[in-house]
Amino acid sequence: MIVRLQRANLPGSPRLLLCLYLVFGVNTTVHAASFDCAKATSDIEYSICNNPDLSSLDDRLNESYQLTMANLPGDQADTLRTEQRSWLKQRDTCNGQESCLSDLFSQRAAQLQNTAKQAASALDNIIASIPADPVAAAQQLQQYRGPLASAWLIYLHQFAPASKVTDAEVETRHQSVIKAMNDDTFSQSVLRDIENDPKTGHDVAVLTLLRMTIERAGYENADGRPYVHCFIFKQQGAAAYEAFGALYGSSRDSQAPICSPLGELFERPAWQQLTKLIEPMIGKASENSGTIRFASYADWAIFRLHATVSPEDFLKPSQRTPATDDPAQLIRSWSDDKVWPQAQREQLLVAIEPARLATMGWLQTEKHFSASDAATAADAIVNTWLSDRMDFISEMSGPED
Numbered sequence: 482m483i484v485r486l487q488r489a490n491l492p493g494s495p496r497l498l499l500c501l502y503l504v505f506g507v508n509t510t511v512h513a514a515s516f517d518c519a520k521a522t523s524d525i526e527y528s529i530c531n532n533p534d535l536s537s538l539d540d541r542l543n544e545s546y547q548l549t550m551a552n553l554p555g556d557q558a559d560t561l562r563t564e565q566r567s568w569l570k571q572r573d574t575c576n577g578q579e580s581c582l583s584d585l586f587s588q589r590a591a592q593l594q595n596t597a598k599q600a601a602s603a604l605d606n607i608i609a610s611i612p613a614d615p616v617a618a619a620q621q622l623q624q625y626r627g628p629l630a631s632a633w634l635i636y637l638h639q640f641a642p643a644s645k646v647t648d649a650e651v652e653t654r655h656q657s658v659i660k661a662m663n664d665d666t667f668s669q670s671v672l673r674d675i676e677n678d679p680k681t682g683h684d685v686a687v688l689t690l691l692r693m694t695i696e697r698a699g700y701e702n703a704d705g706r707p708y709v710h711c712f713i714f715k716q717q718g719a720a721a722y723e724a725f726g727a728l729y730g731s732s733r734d735s736q737a738p739i740c741s742p743l744g745e746l747f748e749r750p751a752w753q754q755l756t757k758l759i760e761p762m763i764g765k766a767s768e769n770s771g772t773i774r775f776a777s778y779a780d781w782a783i784f785r786l787h788a789t790v791s792p793e794d795f796l797k798p799s800q801r802t803p804a805t806d807d808p809a810q811l812i813r814s815w816s817d818d819k820v821w822p823q824a825q826r827e828q829l830l831v832a833i834e835p836a837r838l839a840t841m842g843w844l845q846t847e848k849h850f851s852a853s854d855a856a857t858a859a860d861a862i863v864n865t866w867l868s869d870r871m872d873f874i875s876e877m878s879g880p881e882d
Contacts, residue, residue: 515543524577532579538586545593548699551627551661552600558626561596601699601706608633609709611641612716619644628661632694639687640717658694668693671728688717688724695738711740714790722791726783727776734779742789746843751835758829759870762821766877777873784869788862792848795861808867809833811875821874837863 518530529535546565550558568589575581604625611618611633619637622630623646631654638646662669672693676686691710700706714721727734746752767774787794812826840859844850850858 515539523573525573525575525582528577528579528582535579535582535586538583538590542586542590542593545590545597549593549597549600551629551698552597552604552625553627554624555626556624557600597699598706604630605706605709609712611637612712615641615644619646623650626657628658628694629698631655631658632691635687636691636713639684655690658690661697662693665697667729682720684717684720685724688713688721689728692725692728692738696736700738708738708740710738714740714786718791718794722783722787727779730773730776732772732775734775737779737782739779739782740786742785744789744843744847746789746840746847747785749839749843751832751839755829755832755836758825758832759867761825762874763870765820766874770873770877774873774877777869781869784866788866792844792850792858792862795858795865796854806868808864808871811871812867833863833867 516526518526518536521527521530529539546561550561553561568585572582572585575585607618607621615637619634619641622634622637625631634646634654635651635658637644638648638651659669659672662672672690675681675689691713695708695710700708714725725737725739728737747756770777809830812830815821815826837859840862841852841855844855844858845852
């Protein structure tokens with residue numbers, strides 16, 4: 482059973498469509514290794530399944546192998562598959578001896594991790610070249626079979642027609658990306674709803690597919706593999722901000738591949754002070770919001786990116802907060818001093834103007850805005866930032882009547 486809730490877009494607000502799925506009756510069966518232990522038949526398989534340490538090693542090795550295969554061009558992937566089959570034969574010579582298996586697993590895991598790192602770097606270099614030469618990037622990506630390369634080819638077909646990715650190839654690539662999500666029916670159902678929703682543009686659907694693939698590709702992990710997709714936000718604008726923001730309405734939104742803001746606007750002392758003064762109420766509201774709070778956190782991260790990458794958007798009337806929704810007035814009119822003491826609210830109100838002035842200065846020096854445009858955009862950025870948090874606070878811990 483899937484229950485879908487929607488929060489519609491509000492005029493003048495950057496809040497995105499929020500799809501909240503509550504999934505019941507999910508199959509929680511897990512395998513103790515890279516294969517189904519219920520179907521184990523050999524001494525080797527029994528040894529792996531009966532030993533938690535070996536089972537964990539086998540699992541991690543399989544993950545490294547699959548990730549490496551996904552990030553290699555076809556001919557190199559074929560070579561790796563042959564090597565892996567040879568290694569499996571070597572593994573079987575251990576005859577179930579745990580010390581022998583442990584040594585082999587550790588050695589192979591180290592080899593695969595090194596290969597995976599090199600493969601990921603090579604693929605990321607191709608992806609990073611897309612803005613400069615989409616045609617050459619497409620030709621190189623076509624040598625890959627993995628879901629990440631496939632999702633980028635779909636992206637190129639949609640946004641860079643000169644790349645000459647064909648409709649037929651997009652169909653095949655789309656199927657391969659969906660197949661790669663076979664272990665995640667939740668993501669498949671979310672994506673299917675987005676792709677079939679007539680109110681969602683095709684740009685957003687393509688970018689959402691890319692976003693979900695990036696989430697599964699091993700970025701921002703312990704090895705420090707950095708994001709290379711950040712150029713899409715400047716190039717695709719609103720569609721990219723929508724596709725990469727809140728999507729799941731759960732803790733999964735904390736894994737959204739959102740790039741860091743450009744510059745240091747939100748690191749300036751005035752913004753640090755404004756953030757510090759509202760944090761106590763954000764913390765209180767978060768205690769009552771469950772995992773859906775991660776959706777708000779994701780939207781806030783997208784907002785910071787949006788404000789620094791495309792601040793010109795905040796000159797548009799649609800981005801300006803209506804006077805009736807003035808966040809400063811909402812803070813002043815808060816009626817429950819027990820929940821939010823007046824002294825704290827007054828401190829927050831005092832901190833608004835310095836943040837606005839800091840934003841004006843940043844827009845003029847870093848983005849070369851005129852003084853009048855900087856003032857207009859700064860008002861919109863600060864008001865939107867505050868409005869989003871006041872909405873969150875009011876919804877999760879509103880004042881008592």
